[in-house]
Amino acid sequence: MLDILKIKDDFPILKSSPHGKKLIYFDNAATTQKPTQVVEAVADYYKKYNANVYRSPHYLSTLSTESYEEARESVKRFINAKTSESIVFTRNATESINFIAYTWGLKHIGEGDVIVLTIAEHHSNILPWQMVAEKKGAKLKYVHLDEDSRLDLDEFKRTISEGHVKLVAVQHASNVLGIINPVDEIIDLSHRNGAKVLIDGAQSIPNMKIDVEKLGCDFYAFSGHKMLGPMGIGVLYIKEDLLDDVPPFLSGGEMIDEVFEDHSTFAPSPLKFEAGTPNVEGAYGLIKAIEYIEGIGLDNILKHEQELTEYALSKLVEIDYVKLYGPKNAENRTGIISFNVLNVHPHDVATILDQDGIAVRSGHHCCQPLMRYLGVPATVRASFYIYNDKSEVDAFVDGLKDVRKWFR
Ligand SMILES: Cc1ncc(COP(=O)(O)O)c(C=O)c1O
Incomplete structure (x- = not known):
């Protein structure tokens, strides 16, 4: 188990509060944040x-x-x-x-x-x-x-x-x-x-x-x-x-x-x-x-990402207006989940989540051939890393419920 609080403390940017909300950074596949040691x-x-x-x-x-x-x-x-x-x-x-x-x-x-x-x-x-x-x-x-x-x-x-x-x-x-x-x-x-x-x-x-x-x-x-x-x-x-x-x-x-x-x-x-x-x-x-x-150990990092992925998937499969892409389990995969909210453009999903302080990516993720293969123009992507935890996944899932409310 990673000591997430201790890890979080090493990342000054995670203390920022976008739109007055606590930052939940789920855009790690685009770039990770930097610990004080690196800065x-x-x-x-x-x-x-x-x-x-x-x-x-x-x-x-x-x-x-x-x-x-x-x-x-x-x-x-x-x-x-x-x-x-x-x-x-x-x-x-x-x-x-x-x-x-x-x-x-x-x-x-x-x-x-x-x-x-x-x-x-x-x-x-x-x-x-x-x-x-x-x-x-x-x-x-x-x-x-x-x-x-x-x-x-x-x-x-x-x-x-x-x-x-x-x-x-x-x-x-x-x-x-x-x-x-x-x-x-x-x-x-x-x-x-x-x-x-x-x-x-x-x-x-x-x-x-x-x-x-x-x-x-x-x-x-x-x-x-x-x-x-x-x-x-x-x-x-x-x-x-x-x-x-x-x-x-x-x-x-x-x-x-x-x-x-x-x-x-x-x-x-x-x-x-x-x-x-x-x-x-x-x-x-x-x-x-x-x-x-x-210092954390790569095996521990992958295990942590997979635990968060498994946890997030278990919640997302329960939501009937969320369409998931990729395998439905965390086996042999990293901490990345792509999905869409039915009838809502991925950019709108990301913009509404951002109002809750949750940073996710939306778009084709520089993978247009894959998007065409999946039959979608774009997806929302949440990607986890060492400083993320299950409470943040909970907030993210609640945020998706807000998205749905907005578009009802
Ligand atoms: C699988 C994969 N390959 C290549 C790249 C390109 O990385 P960079 O923009 O750092 O050159 C990315 C960036 O997202 C990636 O996810």
Whole structure:
């Protein structure tokens, strides 16, 4: 059991009172709030260590470089990468996926090749592959969901065995339905069929112990801001044996070995992948976010999310004007629930809940292909994290009753 009161106390923003009401923050899948430890780390970086990295031998530059490299080590350990050379800092998961599309993708995917995605992918894991497919004459194939709204593994098996698959790009967990995909099996099947695998870990990194060595994936992408860290810092993991096969994405300062008038050579990875001045304070804040998450324990976090999901589902299934999307139990899913209130637009639901201080997201959640597949233009999404509790779920369910009253 998490000590929610103690955890809440670490998050100053949770003391705010929107519209005079106590804040209930259920928009964690969009971004999590930040504990004091992270907020202070960012301020500390500027108070104590700020200087540009790598460029100068002076005291502050050394401290700044050490902070940045400490962050890389911390991420390496957090996801159990074999080497810190595999850890590339980006701005976010979106940039990490685009990175691989523009580099490895354009280099290795060719005419007639297939890229396999799932219908539940976030636009960030669709558009970069549409770009590659269009430029290289490759084909996109989507795997759909089964009757329980989980990934249809049989369809995946059929698709991968049809041949020509160069890449499987799949989310670890869905930002709409919360379903956790069987990525071990997907990676194994993909590799056996000669395809590389990119995992979009944006929704799994906050709540699941990720072991990239054990998973064996080729690329893993995530954002710091969804796991208590600062905005503007993301991570791209590249498997060690692919490091030389991935060309640089951006070019310029910091990433070179030698520059001549007509050509240049590059620094070894990860520097060859990080052109320009990086987000050092973001990386430094991420160290504290990792420490915070590890202090609670990822198993405990997922368990807590599932308990809240189970509790919320048990209440929502009782309400006849609420239509739920996704599996009807919390098994093998994260703390995300998508639903609609019959005959009420999701934006209206979110606006009315906001009057009660309850922050939820409404819209297509950057998953328009999934929305079309579900037959809706939009949903309301409540997403839970470590500082949420059952009393907040109760208030949220009461809020939905108010929504209904308004629209009667
Ligand atoms: C599954 C998934 N993938 C990718 C992203 C993109 O993350 P970011 O906006 O941090 O790049 C998100 C963000 O919501 C997401 O939920």
